[in-house]
Amino acid sequence: MTRSSNLFYQSRLARPMLDRAEGIYLWDTSGKRYLDGSSGAMVSNIGHSNPRVIEAMKKQLDKSSFGYRLHFQNEPAEKLARMTAELMPEGLDRVFFVSGGSEAVESSVKLARQYAITQGNDKRWKVISRFPSYHGGTLGAVALTGYDPLTKPFAPMMREMPKIPAPLCYLDQDNLDDEARGLKYAEMLRDEIIAQGPETVLAFIMEPIGGASTGALVAPDSYYGRIREICDEFGILLIYDEVMTGAGRTGKFVASEHWGITPDIVALSKGFAAGYSPLGAMVAKSDIVDAVLDAGGFLHGFTYAGNPLACAAGTAVLTELQRLDLITNAAAMGEILKSELTTLMDRYPFIGDVRGKGLLLAFELVSDRETMVPLPKGLNAYNRLVDLAYERGLIIYSRRTRGGIEGDHFLVCPPLIINRPQIDEITATLIESLDSMAAEMNLPVNV
Numbered sequence: 252m253t254r255s256s257n258l259f260y261q262s263r264l265a266r267p268m269l270d271r272a273e274g275i276y277l278w279d280t281s282g283k284r285y286l287d288g289s290s291g292a293m294v295s296n297i298g299h300s301n302p303r304v305i306e307a308m309k310k311q312l313d314k315s316s317f318g319y320r321l322h323f324q325n326e327p328a329e330k331l332a333r334m335t336a337e338l339m340p341e342g343l344d345r346v347f348f349v350s351g352g353s354e355a356v357e358s359s360v361k362l363a364r365q366y367a368i369t370q371g372n373d374k375r376w377k378v379i380s381r382f383p384s385y386h387g388g389t390l391g392a393v394a395l396t397g398y399d400p401l402t403k404p405f406a407p408m409m410r411e412m413p414k415i416p417a418p419l420c421y422l423d424q425d426n427l428d429d430e431a432r433g434l435k436y437a438e439m440l441r442d443e444i445i446a447q448g449p450e451t452v453l454a455f456i457m458e459p460i461g462g463a464s465t466g467a468l469v470a471p472d473s474y475y476g477r478i479r480e481i482c483d484e485f486g487i488l489l490i491y492d493e494v495m496t497g498a499g500r501t502g503k504f505v506a507s508e509h510w511g512i513t514p515d516i517v518a519l520s521k522g523f524a525a526g527y528s529p530l531g532a533m534v535a536k537s538d539i540v541d542a543v544l545d546a547g548g549f550l551h552g553f554t555y556a557g558n559p560l561a562c563a564a565g566t567a568v569l570t571e572l573q574r575l576d577l578i579t580n581a582a583a584m585g586e587i588l589k590s591e592l593t594t595l596m597d598r599y600p601f602i603g604d605v606r607g608k609g610l611l612l613a614f615e616l617v618s619d620r621e622t623m624v625p626l627p628k629g630l631n632a633y634n635r636l637v638d639l640a641y642e643r644g645l646i647i648y649s650r651r652t653r654g655g656i657e658g659d660h661f662l663v664c665p666p667l668i669i670n671r672p673q674i675d676e677i678t679a680t681l682i683e684s685l686d687s688m689a690a691e692m693n694l695p696v697n698v
Contacts, residue, residue: 272299275666275673277646285641288677289648290666293462293495293611296522297571298666304527304567311563320557327562334569335532338504340513345540347533347549348557352494353387355518355531356456360391361551362516362535362543363454363488369542375453378490379443382414383464383654386456386492395456398464400655413447415439417461418470421604422623433471441481454488454516455481459506460611462495463650466660467607475510488515488539494531495611498522499572499667502582502609509608515539522667528564529555577667584669585609591678592663599685601626601694610667615652615660625658630692633659639687645680 267279275298277285287295297304311327318325332346347362349355360378367375380386382397393402394409397417418436420429427435444452455478461468482489491514496506500522503509507517516539520531543549555561572578585608592605592614603617616632618624626632633649636659640647652658665677689696 274298274300275669283644285644285646286673286676286680287666288640288645289662289664290522291526292521292648293500293662293664294521294526296498296500296525296667297568297575297577298668299526301525301527301567301571303571304525304564307567308527308560308564311560314559316560318559319554320552325557325559325562327559327566328557331562331566331569334566335519335534338569339517339534340505340507342513342536343517343534345535345537347535348562349520349531349533349553350529350555350558350561351531352492352518352520353389353392354553355494355520355533356387356392356395356492357389358533358551359456359490359492359516359518359535360395360454362533362539362549363490365543365546365550366488366539367453369546372450372486374450377413377447377452379413379415379440379447379452379455381417381457383417383461383652384414384458385462385464386458387494396464398655400651413443415443417465417468418474419465419468420471421606424622429471430473433473433475434477436470437474437477437481440478441484444481444485444487449485449487452485452487454490456490456492458492458496459509459512460496460501460608462492463648463662464655466613466615466650466652466662467611467664469606469608472510475507475512479512482515490514490516490518492518494518494520495522498525498569499578499581500609500611500664501607502578502585504578506608523568524561524565525568527568528558528561530558530561530565572667575668580669581609581667584667584671584674585612587671588612588663588665588669588674588677591674592681595678595681595685598682598697599689599694600697601689610669611662611664613660613662615658617658625653626692626694628657632688632692633661635691636661636684636688639684640680643680643683645677645684647681 270278270280336344380395384397386392386395390409394412420432493505497519516535524530596602603620604615637649648662652660
């Protein structure tokens with residue numbers, strides 16, 4: 252066998268060589284154009300090759316590309332921290348920079364643990380999370396993740412954390428209304444805290460709107476406030492993983508704003524620097540940070556934390572997010588795109604659900620819309636539809652819906668610069684791709 256590359260990633264999947272990217276489009280070296288319908292991995296929030304961001308990075312390169320945080324402060328990091336604090340909910344004003352989402356989550360958990368120790372609560376170490384969920388690829392983040400294919404192989408190497416069910420209300424076959432369902436799932440947290448022993452529970456971490464593991468899952472409104480109340484009742488820190496939802500994607504700077512919730516700690520990345528540089532952040536309340544620093548310092552850090560080039564990129568990205576009013580556009584275009592996706596349900600009886608907020612949207616395929624039984628997993632629909640769309644020049648993102656084992660959902664999350672004609676382009680290509688898949692798999696289509 253001839254090996255054509257020394258690189259390897261998750262699989263042997265072969266894709267064409269990228270040549271260039273601009274706006275919401277990318278081109279391979281053959282000249283074929285692709286519409287980035289998933290913003291990469293929900294990263295490219297302001298689109299590709301924004302000239303103002305590129306210019307800001309060039310200017311920073313002329314000054315310095317690196318300065319270690321123990322040796323120097325740097326203005327790009329200071330400026331980005333100020334901008335971030337101004338955009339966050341009131342009270343979340345202390346910023347710790349990292350290079351990605353897994354690092355942001357890991358930092359959040361370690362800050363929470365060190366804070367508990369400063370408060371004399373050294374028995375608190377358990378971080379409750381949800382199943383399904385995704386919180387990153389490091390062993391610490393994997394311990395919080397609820398997605399069997401990504402966690403089970405590593406179980407002997409880590410201390411798995413307690414889980415409660417994610418609020419999969421759309422699958423429930425009951426007579427409850429949305430408010431009651433939201434409260435039902437929230438109370439599962441309270442029950443788990445009591446079962447674990449409240450004195451041992453450190454924090455609860457959640458994605459305010461589901462990411463890859465649950466496909467843009469939005470809980471009923473009642474869920475969010477009750478979760479905050481339960482955490483406060485037991486003195487447990489509430490951590491929001493906004494790695495995917497942050498930086499405007501859902502129509503607010505962070506998704507917690509939709510419900511007026513202020514978490515104690517927030518993890519940001521992905522759209523925070525929009526792919527222009529590896530960058531993320533943990534944002535926390537001052538009392539938490541001050542207690543840890545006063546007790547001797549935060550026992551944690553990364554070599555590239557606060558890198559001036561990365562922070563120059565992040566500052567330029569947030570500036571463009573505001574200059575172009577992209578958060579407003581995400582909300583407006585998200586309503587249109589969600590309506591278009593919902594309309595597809597009339598044509599395709601095997602689309603069981605459409606969900607999300609802003610431009611974090613997804614649809615799920617099922618065998619039966621009444622029972623929400625998934626398609627047979629042997630069909631591998633979650634891979635096949637992605638490939639059919641890719642052949643037609645549309646990039647979408649898929650995962651297994653039911654804990655990673657079966658089920659098929661597809662995230663449709665284009666850059667926040669998208670306009671109505673481009674949404675029509677996405678819809679048309681999805682129809683072609685769904686028609687082709689339905690013919691291959693003998694699935695019903697209403698024409």
